Amino acid sequence: MNQKISRREFATLAGSGVVAIALGSPLLASAEAVSTPDAQMKAVLDELTSFNAPPTEKLSPMNARNNPTVADAVMGVLAKRRKPAVEMVGDVNH
Structure with a gap:
């Protein structure tokens, strides 16, 4: 076509x-x-793999939504490095 x-x-x-x-x-x-992850991305992918989550395509939509995400893996890597996942803000003035 x-x-x-x-x-x-x-x-x-x-x-x-x-x-x-x-x-x-x-x-x-x-x-x-671009197919080879750098060290930071490899750490995130290793963390995601460590969750041992079942493959999303084999789950119901409701269960798949509860699977760990890349964001969960990033939070895990940051926690292991003792870095805050959210930057602390000292003060906000308007």
Whole structure:
């Protein structure tokens, strides 16, 4: 199916990155360059794996919503490093 799109639709798609994917952008051509996590991301992925959560696709929607998330893994990594997950604010004046 070969559809023509308007310039406005093209601009919208281009802004969202869809066109870059469709046109094989050189930024996206090297998947290997971004497929290896750096040390910080590896720590988060290891923490997420340590939760031993069942695969989301094998759960009901209600149970899947209760699965640990990447945010939970980040909080776990921060806790292990004894860093606050939320930056403390001394004072707010209006």
